[in-house]
Amino acid sequence: MxxxxxxxxxxxxxxxxxxxxxxxxxxxxxxxxxxxxxxxxxxxxxxxxxxxxxxxxxxxxxxxxxxxxxxxxxxxxxxxxxxxxxxxxxxxxxxxxxxxxxxxxxxxxxxxxxxxxxxxxxxxxxxxxxxxxxxxxxxxxxxxxxxxxxxxxxxxxxxxxxxxxxxxxxxxxxxxxxxxxxxxxxxxxxxxxxxxxxxxxxxxxxxxxxxxxxxxxxxxxxxxxxxxxxxxYVADFIGSPSMNFFRGDITNNAFTLGEKTVDLVGYDFKAQYSGGAWFGIRPEHVCVAEQAKSCDFNAQVVVDIVEPMGSDTLVWTTLAGEPFRFRIEGQTDMKHGDTVTVGFNVARASLFDVDNEVRV
Amino acid sequence: MSDTHLAEPSGPKPKKVLCRTNIMLYGTLIIVSMYYLLPLYVMVVTSLKGMPEIRMGNIFAPPMEITYQPWVKAWSQACTGINCDGLSRGFWNSVRILIPSCVLSIVIASVNGYALARWRFKGSELFFGILIIGAFIPYQTMLYPLVIILRELKLMGSIWGLVLVHTVFGMPILTLLFRNYFASIPEDLHKAARVDGAGFWTIYFKIMVPMSLPIFVVALILQVTGIWNDFLFGVIYTKPDTYPMTVQLNNIVNSVQGIKEYNVNMAATLLTGAVPLILYFVSGKLFVRGIAAGAVKG
CATH class of the missing domain: 3.40.50.300 (P-loop containing nucleotide triphosphate hydrolases)
Known part of the structure; x- marks a missing residue:
């Protein structure tokens, strides 16, 4: 350019x-x-x-x-x-x-x-x-x-x-x-x-x-x-499958996700923010099993649907009452009903104001 | 393979020729076509008979002795009023009316349709609406106003007056036809041509017209048959010297003096109907293609 x-x-x-x-x-x-x-x-x-x-x-x-x-x-x-x-x-x-x-x-x-x-x-x-x-x-x-x-x-x-x-x-x-x-x-x-x-x-x-x-x-x-x-809108539009979103509140630099809280220390805030927010994380930025344990946040989820696509596999689960998708490598023996540990780093997440949906 | 069970269905299903469906289908088709073709048959047969044979009254019987005299008489000797040169005068009048009317109406209507389909201007929809209303007004209401207009233009009784009338009356339906056809040509093509620096007329002649042969054929057929078969305008806006063929045919067939020469009448009618008939035969395929417009793709 x-x-x-x-x-x-x-x-x-x-x-x-x-x-x-x-x-x-x-x-x-x-x-x-x-x-x-x-x-x-x-x-x-x-x-x-x-x-x-x-x-x-x-x-x-x-x-x-x-x-x-x-x-x-x-x-x-x-x-x-x-x-x-x-x-x-x-x-x-x-x-x-x-x-x-x-x-x-x-x-x-x-x-x-x-x-x-x-x-x-x-x-x-x-x-x-x-x-x-x-x-x-x-x-x-x-x-x-x-x-x-x-x-x-x-x-x-x-x-x-x-x-x-x-x-x-x-x-x-x-x-x-x-x-x-x-x-x-x-x-x-x-x-x-x-x-x-x-x-x-x-x-x-x-x-x-x-x-x-x-x-x-x-x-x-x-x-x-x-x-x-x-x-x-942009977050949702770009990426396939699209980003996972969770509705919650930011208080004291932490996001409430169902019964859990996500510590937001690693997140690159534009400015200090607290209040209602959307928390977004891309399916490909979710870690599973051993890797998940070293992440900023992790949780247990039950596998619902597995979609193998050759080069990678898409897994549908539910987290904090919301549908939650994540992407793992192609060859896996995960199946319906399995319980797995998933996790992610907040540095890769995106947070949006609930009212105007702008990144915070 | 040897172990194929011959009794079980395999391969194409055998078709029965004489089944109920076929009998119904072809039976209906044959009866209907006979119904339509019988009058034509009677006309052709009668026109080839001499008067003594006709008086015997067997209208369906083929001629015992074929004679072409009635055709010759119808074409070149039959009298209407003081002129005794047969239908040929009317034929050439009709040709002289037909050609300019067709060319003018098709050229103007195609440009109209193109402009209305692709170069929308303020009020173009309204303009189009007014034009279409023209197609629904009965001709009879406009006869007398047209007489006055033609008189003022000093075209009353001349062939060009009739040409003008035909051109104007062809406009609504032809414009509609062309507009719809041009609207079915992808708009991207028009845009691409504009990016390529083509203007109104370049796009019309280089892009639109070459892609629209079928619709031009349809327009031509509509106009040729419509104008050729027209009687009303012909009888009102021309005079005996310039009567089109249809008017002259009427004058020959309906003449009250002397004996009725049925064979000459039949021959004259067939001669008058020949032009549209031949046109349909020649252009049948293109006509169907144009009617199913939009079927031509790049």
Whole structure:
């Protein structure tokens, strides 16, 4: 990531359809060469934001700058962006070559230049043998590559991706994800990527912006988002299976968890806090058996359901009257009805204020 | 394998040809198609007979002596009023009305539909609503106002006046047709084209039209049959020299002077019906494809 130079800047952006506010005074700075992922569940406004940046939707208020230029009122084609859609949106009646050169022809570019650019993009994406084919004769992965190529030939500063991998099967998605990352390293362009898939977000992003109801919840690198979520929504959204939550009170630097108390000495408080709180701990941060004994907190639980997944195993139990999941290594002989000792360190936990659900 | 039990079910289930379902199904189909085809058969047979044979009264009997004279007479000699050059005059009038009306209405309606489906503007829904209401107003209420409008435009009685009327009356249904079809084309395609720097007309000609062949065929069939079969507008807004074929057919068949030449009448009717009939045969498949619109995917 380049440290300072801003590529895309969004200032007080707002968008409403009638009385519905889809985006609410949004501010966002995206650095040159950064891979930013907009993450959120459906209907959170992430695609809308991307469409606003692309110029496909007119904003109700605020400004958008791309490469220092105010493009708030500019046409999509004048903004220096390329966009890749979830449905690929290839022109079905044109060949791959026609698809790639359509945008360039609209710019009235010289034929030789078009040819050169198409050839270069085809080489980067390894789609040279497909140039004469129609989109209908391509597989999903090939179509997506052509769609990326269409953005690539235009030699733009900013790439916009609108859930580009959601229509592909699981294996292909994993392959293309890696390829996208490689492409980003190779090209060094600014990329803004919309997805609802947290794995894509975690693996691809330099920074993740988590959105909910048109408001940015947290903007940080994947590691911070994962280990120090700024509120309960983010904590719950990131991680699969999601975080275990317990409702309780913090008094004298200790959390009451059912009949037990958890000593919070190891927890990195933002400020001194006492009162109602949510205590959250990720399933993968729970220790079992011998390891659990050396943790800040431990307890006995009865195994309810065991879900072996090969590389690891997910165990469902109940702790202090709440469902409690934890993840252990793949090979285990744990079964329904067993009693095990579980424990965790408070340094890995997250605490949220009950009233506003903000991290404390 | 040798130990397969032959008596037990294995492989495809044997089908009985003469079972109750088949008899009911095909029996109904045959009866219904006979019911519809019989009049056509009578017309064809009668048009190939001479008058003496017709007077014998066996309308279902095939012609004993085939004669094409009635067809020739219907096409080039039958009299309507003072003109005795048969249906050919009406045919060419109809062609001259049909081609510009079809082209104009389809071109305008497709652009309308495209704009209403993809370039929403303030009040576009209202505009569309008003247009659709046009499809529900009975034509009769508009006949006289149109006479006045055409008179003021000095188009009354000319072929171009009728072309204008057909173009306007085709607009609601065709716009609806095109709007719905274009709306079924993924919006992402439209967005991608806009990012690629294509404007209103580039997207229309390079993206939308090439993807919409089936709906253009449907529109063409609707317009050709509708305009060709039109009688009401033809009889009101044109004059004897410019009467379309349907009006002329009526004048030949309903003429009260002299003897009724049934064979000529039948031949004339078949000639008039030939254009839509041939169109249906030729374009049947495309028509079905277009009606089941949205079936074409990239």
């Amino acid at each position: 380049n440290t300072q130079k801003t590529s895309v800047a969004i200032r007080d952006l707002g968008l409403s359809f009638g009385s519905v506010n889809v985006l609410n005074r949004l501010n966002l700075d995206i650095y040159q060469g950064e891979f930013l992922v907009l993450l959120g569940s459906s209907g959170c406004g992430k695609s809308t934001l991307l469409n606003c940046i692309a110029g496909l939707l007119d904003v109700t208020e605020g400004q958008i700058f791309i490469q220092g230029k105010n493009v708030t009122w500019a046409q999509p084609s004048e903004r220096g962006i390329g966009m890749v859609f979830q449905s690929y949106a290839l022109y079905p009646q044109m060949t791959v070559k026609g698809n790639l050169s359509f945008g360039l022809k609209n710019q009235r570019m010289a034929k030789a230049e078009i040819k050169e650019r198409v050839a270069r993009a085809a080489e980067v994406l390894q789609i040279e043998p497909l140039l004469k084919r129609k989109p209908a004769a391509l597989s999903g992965g090939q179509r997506q590559r052509v769609a990326i190529g269409r953005a690539l030939v235009r030699d733009v500063d900013v790439f916009l991706f609108d859930e580009p991998l959601s229509n592909l099967d699981a294996k292909l998605r994993t392959d293309l994800r890696v390829e996208l990352k490689r492409l980003h390293q190779q090209l060094g362009n600014t990329m803004i990527y919309v997805t609802h898939d947290q794995v894509e977000a975690m693996t691809l992003a330099d920074r993740i912006a988590i959105m909910k109801d048109g408001v940015m919840q947290q903007l940080a690198d994947p590691n911070t988002i994962y280990s120090k979520p700024c509120n309960k």
